[in-house]
């Protein structure tokens with residue numbers, strides 16, 4: 114089936130990036146959230162990121178305008194249900210995701226493909242509560258979506274070949290590269306990346322280094338573009354903790370135990386950049402370490 118329209122559920126940092134790249138690639142996009150404020154913020158951010166691409170001569174002003182015209186926002190999941198491909202990109206909580214898919218089901222077209230941008234949650238389990246496990250997959254973008262080349266494609270136990278191939282052709286049309294991952298907790302990227310971030314938090318917790326020395330060590334000593342604590346703030350500490358919990362519970366191995374300091378930051382509501390405070394405080398001119 115040719116995919117022409119894409120519904121994106123959740124207009125946070127991932128949802129806005131997904132809407133951006135889909136619209137630029139020529140898909141009609143319906144962007145949904147439970148909060149009008151989140152939709153307004155997402156559209157403003159997409160406009161700013163497209164403007165930056167125009168000013169750096171990556172795209173023309175006409176391409177920006179056409180892309181923006183392809184994005185409509187809606188608070189109703191009914192509008193999302195009418196699209197050919199749904200990408201759920203709401204908060205990393207399994208119950209939230211189940212509820213979204215359950216709410217979509219009554220209005221879905223029979224041929225619509227359902228996907229989740231989840232960082233860690235079982236695709237097979239999410240699919241099992243829908244009417245179409247064979248037309249359900251993991252469609253996992255990396256942050257920031259307009260910049261990162263990779264998309265992980267995760268097949269659940271029931272996902273059929275046509276669904277995989279349709280999603281693969283979307284990734285190709287975006288000019289991105291797909292990596293195929295089996296459906297086990299946190300798939301490939303986060304199975305490797307998140308224990309590294311969690312270990313960085315343990316390094317801080319145990320006083321081996323402070324925020325600056327840990328980040329600087331990994332930037333200058335391992336050539337990472339961002340230090341692990343800066344990256345954790347960028348991803349969102351709630352999302353990092355949720356992924357560690359999925360690894361810990363799903364693989365039943367104490368090596369994935371989330372660091373208590375990570376839990377403490379999340380309990381404080383210090384979730385990183387999105388709340389202006391995490392391992393760094395972003396409220397001033399320059400980020401200041403909080404430890």
Ligand SMILES: CC(=O)CC(=O)SCCNC(=O)CCNC(=O)[C@H](O)C(C)(C)COP(=O)(O)OP(=O)(O)OC[C@H]1O[C@@H](n2cnc3c(N)ncnc32)[C@H](O)[C@@H]1OP(=O)(O)O
Nearest residue numbers: 162165169171232254255256257259260302303338339348
């Ligand atoms: C948690 C999960 O489930 C999975 C994940 O996503 S894990 C996280 C994966 N992501 C990473 O590891 C990101 C690591 N960081 C980086 O690669 C880099 O720091 C970065 C690309 C984010 C920024 O790079 P930089 O060199 O410091 O900044 P800068 O030169 O300003 O930006 C580079 C380009 O990215 C663009 N960019 C930066 N941030 C952006 C954003 N949030 N949205 C859109 N574009 C952005 C810039 O416009 C610039 O574009 P051009 O090359 O066209 O000029």
Ligand SMILES: NC(=O)C1=CN([C@@H]2O[C@H](COP(=O)(O)OP(=O)(O)OC[C@H]3O[C@@H](n4cnc5c(N)ncnc54)[C@H](OP(=O)(O)O)[C@@H]3O)[C@@H](O)[C@H]2O)C=CC1
Nearest residue numbers: 123124125126127146147151202203204205231232256348
């Ligand atoms: N952050 C990252 O680096 C990456 C994240 N992901 C995954 O993408 C997904 C989204 O993450 P991210 O964008 O960072 O999270 P954000 O917290 O930035 O955004 C999530 C958005 O979803 C909204 N939301 C919550 N419940 C619903 C609902 N029932 N219906 C519609 N929208 C809802 C939230 O609204 P409100 O704020 O009002 O609750 C918020 O606007 C998660 O599954 C995450 O694991 C994947 C790759 C990278």
